[in-house]
Amino acid sequence: MSAPYFTLPEFKYVKPGSLEEALEILDEHGEEAKIMNGGIGVVAFLKERLMEAEYIVDIKGIPELKKIEYIPGKGLYVGATTTVNELIEFLEKSPEVREKYRALYEASTHLADAILRNRATIVGDILEGLPYMDAPGPALIFEAEMHAVSKSGERWVPVDGIVMGPMMTQLQPNEIVTEIIFKEPPEGARSGYVKFASRTEYGIVNVAALVAHPNDPGKRVVKIAYTGATALPYRAREAEELFKKPEPFGKLVEEAVKVIQDNVEVLEDPYASADFRKYLMGILTTQLLVKLARGEW
Amino acid sequence: MAGRMITLRLNGQERRVEVEDNETLLYVLRYKLKEMSVKSACWKGECGLCTVLMDGKPVKSCMVLAVEADGSDIVTATGLVKDGELSPIQKAFVEHGALQCGFCTPAFVVAAHHFLQKNPNPTREQVKEFLSGLICRCTGYAQIIDAIMDAAKYYRGEQKASP
Ligand SMILES: Cc1cc2nc3c(=O)[nH]c(=O)nc-3n(C[C@H](O)[C@H](O)[C@H](O)COP(=O)(O)OP(=O)(O)OC[C@H]3O[C@@H](n4cnc5c(N)ncnc54)[C@H](O)[C@@H]3O)c2cc1C
Numbered sequence: 001m002s003a004p005y006f007t008l009p010e011f012k013y014v015k016p017g018s019l020e021e022a023l024e025i026l027d028e029h030g031e032e033a034k035i036m037n038g039g040i041g042v043v044a045f046l047k048e049r050l051m052e053a054e055y056i057v058d059i060k061g062i063p064e065l066k067k068i069e070y071i072p073g074k075g076l077y078v079g080a081t082t083t084v085n086e087l088i089e090f091l092e093k094s095p096e097v098r099e100k101y102r103a104l105y106e107a108s109t110h111l112a113d114a115i116l117r118n119r120a121t122i123v124g125d126i127l128e129g130l131p132y133m134d135a136p137g138p139a140l141i142f143e144a145e146m147h148a149v150s151k152s153g154e155r156w157v158p159v160d161g162i163v164m165g166p167m168m169t170q171l172q173p174n175e176i177v178t179e180i181i182f183k184e185p186p187e188g189a190r191s192g193y194v195k196f197a198s199r200t201e202y203g204i205v206n207v208a209a210l211v212a213h214p215n216d217p218g219k220r221v222v223k224i225a226y227t228g229a230t231a232l233p234y235r236a237r238e239a240e241e242l243f244k245k246p247e248p249f250g251k252l253v254e255e256a257v258k259v260i261q262d263n264v265e266v267l268e269d270p271y272a273s274a275d276f277r278k279y280l281m282g283i284l285t286t287q288l289l290v291k292l293a294r295g296e297w
Numbered sequence: 298m299a300g301r302m303i304t305l306r307l308n309g310q311e312r313r314v315e316v317e318d319n320e321t322l323l324y325v326l327r328y329k330l331k332e333m334s335v336k337s338a339c340w341k342g343e344c345g346l347c348t349v350l351m352d353g354k355p356v357k358s359c360m361v362l363a364v365e366a367d368g369s370d371i372v373t374a375t376g377l378v379k380d381g382e383l384s385p386i387q388k389a390f391v392e393h394g395a396l397q398c399g400f401c402t403p404a405f406v407v408a409a410h411h412f413l414q415k416n417p418n419p420t421r422e423q424v425k426e427f428l429s430g431l432i433c434r435c436t437g438y439a440q441i442i443d444a445i446m447d448a449a450k451y452y453r454g455e456q457k458a459s460p
Contacts, residue, residue, distance in 0.1 A: 006324070006340060013318040013364045040342060043321070043360050047340065056318070058365065085354075113430025115345055115408060118354045119361070201429070 008046045015058040019065075019149065019176065025057055026174040027151045033057050035176060037081055038119035040112070041128035045167060065178055070097045075142070075183040076104075080176070084108050084117040084125070084135075101182060102297075103191035103208045104138040110195045110203075111135065123177050129163040129232075131267060134195065136163070136233035137208030140225035141191060142182035148175040156181075160235055186212045186221045192297040194284045196228075203228040204272040205280040207288055214293035217246040224256070224285060229266050229277045236260050253289050257282045303367035307332060308376030316363040322356075323347040325363035326371070334374045334403040345431035348404040349373050355408045357430070374403030377410055385456075386410050389448035390441070397435035404431055409445045417452035419445075 016022035026033050032054035036042045039058075045051035059065060060081050067079035068090045076097065078087060091098040091105045098105050111134040112120055123146065125135035138144075139159040146157050148171055159180070162170050171177070185191065189212035195203040206228040213219040222243040224236040239256035243249075261278045268274040291297040300315040307330060316325050323340070326332045326349065336346040340359045347358040350372040377384040383391070386406050396402045405428070412419070412427050419427075424445050425438070433441060450456045 008319040008321070010317075010319050013362060015364075039362065039365070040360050043362070044341065046319075056362075060365075113345070114412075114427045115348055115355045115357055115430040116342060116360070118356055 011053045011056045015061045017061045023151045037124040038121045040120045075181045080123040103193040106193035107134040107138045129166045132202040132228045137225045137227045140235045141210045141223040146177045146180045150175040188212045190292045205229045207284045209288045211292040214249040306370045320363045322358040322361040322363045346404045374407045385451035386448045389444040393440045393444035395440040395444040401433045413452040
């Protein structure tokens with residue numbers, strides 16, 4: 001049979017039962033081995049012949065990669081194989097943690113659909129690296145880092161900058177991400193997420209933002225990040241800096257939006273023009289920041 | 298490429314089947330195990346019509362490798378029928394005319410069954426949000442949502458399944 005997505009290219013499937021075993025396999029096979037997590041992205045890329053692999057290494061059999069833990073003052077630790085639905089369930093059972101990580105919760109409940117979220121993972125969503133992913137925006141405003149382990153050592157890698165393109169990251173082929181930490185948000189912060197999707201479930205502009213002490217310039221913190229609009233997840237650091245100025249919040253929002261629209265290199269594709277994306281970034285960012293500042297989000 | 302044997306429980310029955318590493322669960326369920334209630338349509342995780350319960354949770358079987366299902370418990374719409382009698386969610390679909398061509402129905406009932414078990418008191422909004430990964434091109438969804446809202450009473454235990 002030869003329907004276009006019917007078949008997958010040939011590969012050997014391996015499912016290590018421990019981290020040591022997995023690292024051994026990756027070390028031995030290098031670029032020829034590809035990690036599979038929830039597999040939604042990996043299976044899709046294989047079907048489209050956008051990815052090749054001699055070995056598909058399923059990491060779902062490694063027990064310590066499944067976890068969710070909130071440590072006050074440090075942050076929210078999410079295991080690499082923890083699914084998006086598992087995170088949503090955890091946050092719904094812990095309202096205080098959910099309020100701290102509102103933008104992550106809102107992005108998760110809008111990520112793909114309720115059925116795919118039983119397989120899709122937060123870590124996989126970030127590492128897949130397509131422009132419209134929902135998990136990277138919240139990861140950027142919560143200064144998330146991934147714990148990467150290989151046979152030769154371990155390191156914490158900031159999510160900002162980790163993705164270089166579709167299925168391309170700064171990680172080495174022999175490294176496995178074991179978990180991601182979403183750092184403790186600043187005291188008094190509120191956060192939120194807006195996904196603007198037109199025809200499909202893929203957002204054409206997604207905004208994640210965090211605001212603390214909007215009317216107290218000395219303590220004010222604002223963080224803004226986008227996906228969907230740009231080829232890679234984009235943290236609007238220059239705009240964030242403006243909020244250190246001792247001026248009214250509303251006026252700074254206006255300035256910030258202008259800085260973002262002037263500096264950002266936006267995508268242009270069949271779903272939306274570059275102009276429309278910039279327009280949406282302006283409107284959605286303004287609404288989100290103002291509502292967060294007023295406590296209405 | 299050498300195949301390998303996997304074992305899974307399909308609707309309560311243990312089944313052994315030889316699969317290739319690069320075959321999807323959808324392919325194996327439908328074309329090797331002849332479980333025809335699992336529909337094959339988009340193959341890209343979009344339409345959701347190949348949805349089955351895997352270890353109790355709905356998954357789109359075109360996005361799962363068959364080897365991943367080794368040792369797992371799979372339930373399809375066929376498995377909801379007990380002793381030749383439709384389950385409450387299936388009856389509700391019939392009563393509400395929640396189908397026209399019927400192609401998407403097995404996926405909707407099996408997914409709705411899971412949803413109502415977890416959430417027997419849903420709002421229409423929650424049902425809609427849950428259904429966003431399943432595509433029906435005939436009904437416009439209104440009757441499907443009616444059927445699920447109505448069937449919820451069985452999951453709350455307010456009404457017995459058989460009259
Ligand atoms: C119909 C459809 C709609 C979708 N809609 C959305 C949407 O609205 N929003 C959205 O954000 N996404 C969407 N997606 C994408 C989907 O959510 C992602 O494919 C999924 O979240 C990826 O996670 P995964 O666990 O399946 O990763 P996988 O596919 O298993 O892996 C993805 C990539 O990350 C690497 N990787 C994964 N885990 C690790 C690890 N621990 N260490 C090192 N490398 C690792 C893999 O090697 C691979 O390169 C959609 C997908 C489909 C099919």
